[in-house]
Amino acid sequence: MNFSLSDDHEALRASAQNFLDKEVDLSSLLVPGATVAKSGYDELWEKIAGMGWPGLIIPEAYGGLGMDYIDLVMIIGETGRTLAPAPLFGTLAGSWAILAGGSEEQKAALLGLVAAGETKLAFAIADSGGSYEPGADEVIANASGGEYILTGNRSFVVDAAAADKIIVAASLNGARRYFVVDRAAVAAELLEWRDITRQVASVRLEGAAAELLEGDAASVWPFVRNRLYLLLAAESAAGTQAALTDAVDYAKQRVAFGRPIGAFQAIKHQLAEIAGQAECAGAAVQYAAWTLSVDDPRATLAATMAQSYASEAYCNATYRNIQVFGAIGFTWEMKNHLFYKRARCNAELLGSPRQQREEVVSFLEREAA
Amino acid sequence: MNFSLSDDHEALRASAQNFLDKEVDLSSLLVPGATVAKSGYDELWEKIAGMGWPGLIIPEAYGGLGMDYIDLVMIIGETGRTLAPAPLFGTLAGSWAILAGGSEEQKAALLGLVAAGETKLAFAIADSGGSYEPGADEVIANASGGEYILTGNRSFVVDAAAADKIIVAASLNGARRYFVVDRAAVAAELLEWRDITRQVASVRLEGAAAELLEGDAASVWPFVRNRLYLLLAAESAAGTQAALTDAVDYAKQRVAFGRPIGAFQAIKHQLAEIAGQAECAGAAVQYAAWTLSVDDPRATLAATMAQSYASEAYCNATYRNIQVFGAIGFTWEMKNHLFYKRARCNAELLGSPRQQREEVVSFLEREAA
Amino acid sequence: MTIFFVRQVGKVVHLVYGKSKQLEEQDSVMDFNFPAQDDPRRIEIREWFKNHPAPSGKQIAERGLAAANWPEPWGLSADPELMLIIEEEFARAGVIMPAVSNPIGVNQCGQSLLTWGTEEMRQELLPPTLSGEYLWCMLFSEPSGGSDLGALRTIARRDGDDFVINGQKIWNSAADRAQIGVVVVRTDSTAPKHKGLTQFVIDMNMPGITVRPIADMTGEENEYNEVFFEDVRVPASRMLGKEGDGWQITMEQLQTERQSMTKPGAVWGSGPSARELMNGLIQTGRIKDPLIRDEAAALYVEGELLRLLSMRHLSNKINGKPAGIEGNVGKMVASPHGQKMTDLAKRSQGVAGMVYNKDVLPLPPKHFGLFDNWDYAYWFSPATTLGVGTQEILKNTIAERVLGLPRDVDPTARVPFNEINKPNVKAA
Amino acid sequence: MTIFFVRQVGKVVHLVYGKSKQLEEQDSVMDFNFPAQDDPRRIEIREWFKNHPAPSGKQIAERGLAAANWPEPWGLSADPELMLIIEEEFARAGVIMPAVSNPIGVNQCGQSLLTWGTEEMRQELLPPTLSGEYLWCMLFSEPSGGSDLGALRTIARRDGDDFVINGQKIWNSAADRAQIGVVVVRTDSTAPKHKGLTQFVIDMNMPGITVRPIADMTGEENEYNEVFFEDVRVPASRMLGKEGDGWQITMEQLQTERQSMTKPGAVWGSGPSARELMNGLIQTGRIKDPLIRDEAAALYVEGELLRLLSMRHLSNKINGKPAGIEGNVGKMVASPHGQKMTDLAKRSQGVAGMVYNKDVLPLPPKHFGLFDNWDYAYWFSPATTLGVGTQEILKNTIAERVLGLPRDVDPTARVPFNEINKPNVKAA
Secondary structure (H helix, E strand, O other): OEOOOOHHHHHHHHHHHHHHHHHOOOHHHOOOOOOHHHHOHHHHHHHHHHOOHHHOOOOHHHOOOOOOHHHHHHHHHHHHHHOOOOOHHHHHHHHHHHHHHOOHHHHHHHHHHHHOOOOOEEEEOOOOOOOOOOOOOOOEEEEEOOEEEEEEEEEEEEOOOOOOEEEEEEEEOOEEEEEEEEHHHOEEEEOOEOOOOOOEEEEEEEEEEEEEOOOOHHHHHHHHHHHHHHHHHHHHHHHHHHHHHHHHHHHHHOEEOOEEHHHOHHHHHHHHHHHHHHHHHHHHHHHHHHHHHOOOOOHHHHHHHHHHHHHHHHHHHHHHHHHHHHHHHHEOOOOHHHHHHHHHHHOOOOOOHHHHHHHHHHHHHHHHO | OEOOOOHHHHHHHHHHHHHHHHHOOOHHHOOOOOOHHHHOHHHHHHHHHHHOHHHOOOOHHHOOOOOOHHHHHHHHHHHHHHOOOOOHHHHHHHHHHHHHHOOHHHHHHHHHHHHOOOOOEEEEOOOOOOOOOOOOOOOEEEEEOOEEEEEEEEEEEEOOOOOOEEEEEEEEOOEEEEEEEEHHHOEEEEOOEOOOOOOEEEEEEEEEEEEEOOOOHHHHHHHHHHHHHHHHHHHHHHHHHHHHHHHHHHHHHOEEOOEEHHHOHHHHHHHHHHHHHHHHHHHHHHHHHHHHHOOOOOHHHHHHHHHHHHHHHHHHHHHHHHHHHHHHHHEOOOOHHHHHHHHHHHHHHOOOHHHHHHHHHHHHHHHHO | OOEEEEEEEOOEEEEEEEOOHHHHHHOOOOEOOOOOOOOHHHHHHHHHHHHOOOOOHHHHHHOOOOOOOOOOOOOOOOOHHHHHHHHHHHHHHOOOOHHHHOHHHHHHHHHHHHHHOOHHHHHHHHHHHHOOOOOEEEEOOOOOOOOOHHHOOOEEEEEOOEEEEEEEEEOOOOOOOOOEEEEEEEOOOOOEOOOOEEEEEEEOOOOOEEEEEEOEOOOOOOOEEEEEEEEEEEEHHHEEOOOOOHHHHHHHHHHHHHHOOOOOEOEOEEOOOHHHHHHHHHHHOHHHOHHHHHHHHHHHHHHHHHHHHHHHHHHHHHOOOOOOOHHHHHHHHHHHHHHHHHHHHHHOOHHHHHEOOOOOOOOOOOOOHHHOOHHHHHHHHHHHHOOOOOHHHHHHHHHHHHOOOOOOOOOOOOOEHHHOOOHHHHHO | OOEEEEEEEOOEEEEEEEOOHHHHHHOOOOEOOOOOOOOHHHHHHHHHHHHOOOOOHHHHHHOOOOOOOOOOOOOOOOOHHHHHHHHHHHHHHOOOOHHHHOHHHHHHHHHHHHHHOOHHHHHHHHHHHHOOOOOEEEEOOOOOOOOOHHHOOOEEEEEOOEEEEEEEEEOOOOOOOOOEEEEEEEOOOOOEOOOOEEEEEEEOOOOOEEEEEEOEOOOOOOOEEEEEEEEEEEEHHHEEOOOOOHHHHHHHHHHHHHHOOOOOEOEOEEOOOHHHHHHHHHHHOHHHOHHHHHHHHHHHHHHHHHHHHHHHHHHHHHOOOOOOOHHHHHHHHHHHHHHHHHHHHHHOOHHHHHEOOOOOOOOOOOOOHHHOOHHHHHHHHHHHHOOOOOHHHHHHHHHHHHOOOOOOOOOOOOOEHHHOOOHHHHOO
């Protein structure tokens, strides 16, 4: 039994921290009208690719680093803590989709390019209402000679604009399958996403040529969803801690009525509560990472719990952070709002915490039956 | 327009306050194992009857005082503030049932006795699951010659033990009707009700002779329910204020770390929040009382809102009250727990605040349609 | 109708019930109805609007409707019930009230001129204020001060018939659009922090004043500004009250502002209320979600109670009762109420709500001011527990002034302001 | 498996990835699995229980299982992993651990005897403590003190080889059943309040000690007592540590007690957890109510996270890491978690739950101690944010000790205790 981070984990986290503290600069975002494209989204990616992070979760057999999910959350925690603006989410999501749904040949061909930092991915599955399940607004795939043609729309596609290839969920003969499409073959329109540290687009496919992922389609979304839950939860847990630390530091310095405001119980007790939530969120993420690493039967439950808890904790912490800062924390020129918006968007992107709690109960009902 | 209490209302409240402060003594309840029967439940009733309160809401035509609902909540607020242990609830509930469902003759015959202080009532409608709607566990009425015979059980009947007559909801030929039964004709078993300032029983009818209320049966429960909501809400709003005042007084006196504990923001801010809820609960009750007095079309909505809000505010305030007192507030010998339990029971007796919120939305949906 | 008498018999109070035609006719009982449609005062106002379907600010002011509760010649000495009639008739005529378009000018600063200004100032400044020509701002907060407003550092130094102001203000609503404002400054640094303050009326175009709008987290610059003072000369005749009255005048203005925020609107009393939230959820069918349903119901109830508190406040005025605690308590309840409302509106939208998207829930065609969509109101909402005193300061105020709990210790409150930063005070 | 190295190049840190068989075999990665069923240490313990199916307290103590983490001769110097195995094997054998039946004796007081006691005290007191013959209590709080424990007034006056104790303690768990206890008293009133305190081990049957159980709001007398001291003579040899060590020893004992409460059980870590709550709601079908469903899920998640925090605490010990902040933070989360759970359990019962009624939700046949039904746990639950330090004190501790925020002002902390009530201190 070992619930503690090893020195290796700590060292991995520390090196990611050093790298990102040096490379991430949010100042260009602290001007109204800023977009992530102007903040070095692509430049930071180049450096991240140089670190080998695109291949973090890609098995060695396909040229990746084959690290486990505990390693992953060490790094994602740091990208979350710094709001590192770079298209990592899309590439990870796409890689997981290929890992779950690709044939051996497809994995080798596609993931090798990703691991080498030569191909960025995105994963397009949500419809315009934000649903990840098949529905009326489905992309339709038709066989045409040796290949497939896709027509329809996808929305809330993280990193679609920056991607080289997009994995698209579509309906083929009434069944959901997954296809690889060249970015150049689709029209991506950037959404005015409130979290400007992340680039989200809607995608329009009008007879786009596509390659069918030939493996087990049924496993793709559960596999990817659990890992995206982990990814967002890891960002959120680290962001919760960052918002807390930031507020604590400010409360120690800012003086009112002859004392640092952190001397007032109203501030102290609110921050103590956030400390409790930060601690719980961190534990949830580490446990979920472990269950995914060892393919534990409760991995789905653990990842779902982590996402529901950490995203709400993050929302609370960033709200409280702004309240501790006072009006200055409400201005665009401070970075507080970037965290607030990341938190809020993390709590919606894959469905609300309530939806995840519903999944938790359903899991437990099945377990009890 | 006049949202303010008149001097007359204030004077009525003040005289009820003077009377109850003098007559109510909860000390006999502050011994483990105490029951309300030993606390002068019946003696206090005699004095209350002497004040004319049994006839408060009975029209003058039937010998009552015909006061309106704003007058009523002045008095009920004081019985709530003092937890006055006396069977007033049952008599009011029964009177309302007769007012709504009795023929002119029945009203004259029955309510005259009540107004004169000669007859106490109770109202039996809930089944063993606490449902107030017709269900599987219904009392069955059968015509037998010129009268009716009732068989079945009712539960959560407030003041059944003390009553002279009980108004019982029962099914006659598949339709819900209301009957008057002599207390002597039924077996009442006291429940171990957690709120020991109130006497609640289950009632067993085995072929009990009954008189049918001949008026409009359909109006009885909505009419009574709205008024019982008001009654409980008035108790709860006043109890909220009492729990707040009590905690504020204690926080001013109790010293820790060289200061009264009321000097600490953790205490101050919690009590400020309760002050807000107390203010809102009071407004809710007065508005509901006015709507019932003028038979406003929103009276049902107002009474339902008052009950949902005031009972939750009361639960919060009594919880916080105990926390401010610390461990001493958790002991049986202090009266804090009597208020805590009254609050909790008020929030369940007629269905939970959530159930009332559901009724609020249903009302608004109908209004919008 | 039955009423009652109270009679003292020895030390025991008895109630005796009986009828009294006289009292019955007084109609002293609670009455949540609004002034009748055929109230003669209402008919008179309505007639005026019929003859002036698009009245100018000057016409409104000259008719006495801009601040009708003020005495003549500015207003009509209207009682609160007439005020309510006037408010309803403005709404009926589709005309925005001066107190709404220029609240700081009419409600806070104009009122201060009445109370604290000289006759000369009133004659000069009130007509253009009531006509809407002068939009006002209030310059109170400073970067170093925040909740501790009394610690402000902007200095006014006497120089002949003028005072010369140097310093910086921040979080000033409407300062970028205002022609005129009030500023609170320190005129005596040797007095304790709340004692050495004075208010002046300043023209915003005076040399040395620079206004910089602040972009807030919504991305807009609608609300706040910074205002810099560099050797701004203001004549001593523009002083409100006398030297040292600044703290009291400022507190009065803030208290008036807070009382006006006890309303069910989502943002400081403005914007859509829980009625609109509920209707929007019903219209879109989102009310069928059981969790949204319960939350929406709780918010609806709370919103109706806020409405009652604000009406009771007005009613107390009508009936000559002293103002209750509703002003402070109301804002304490109203700010988080608005935050919860906008949050639910946003959550009802799901992931689509994370895109700039005004189409959250339908709103009726009604004037909701800046906050006429839930999206903007949501992203603005963190400010509502910060502006006009933080939620923490407000709770302190309620605990201390309303509940009578002991005051927080402020070691800087009683020493001369210019000695506060000396080590012995800091250590206290 | 891939691992990594960290290499410093100038000031930039790069990661270089590669394989290392050596590190792979160390298995240093996180591992939430429990010690295996075939762990040889487990087999040994299981064997012993097979030979001692109903062991006496004395047998358990002699085998070293009563406090296995203690050094020989009392324990086995067990590491936390072995402790976990032992705990599981006790549960498997259906035997209640001494640390559960006599937690104050084993966890708090026994530990203090090891750290602070004399060899003579250990030889005399530890055997009957570990065998369960001596049940212990801790006598700390006083009526005048409450959260401000350091303000306690019970006095011990030196008289020859004895100390003579006078005063009153309150909120003492198990004092009515205990044979022995520790008491913290003031031995020097001229020292500041935290400095003049000393702990003694006392026999509860000493002349002059009166114990009165307190009925709490559940109607039971299970938890708390008052203890009165009237000229109670305790030999100086029963002093723990030395004069003036009382505050430090008391804080250690309370900290140990709080850490043990970071568990998912509803009442101070004991009683049913959210797993049982969820199962009960599923079994009764009440989980189908959408509002109960969402609340139950949130509590289930929080409960699992509390479980993780407690396991991480243990794991950190196993891995020789310093104790984290979980001890304090855990209790802060756990107490309201339990209150929310019992409240939901009760609300799921509706009005029927307002009657004394243990049949709230089904529980598995498992040892939940006193709190083996939700009804009792619910009515007891207001105490969980009061006992072992109020929630407010706990948040202060976390804010100050964990987050490093400034400490609350206590004007009585540094003056001699017997001068605290003089007017100049009161005014501070």
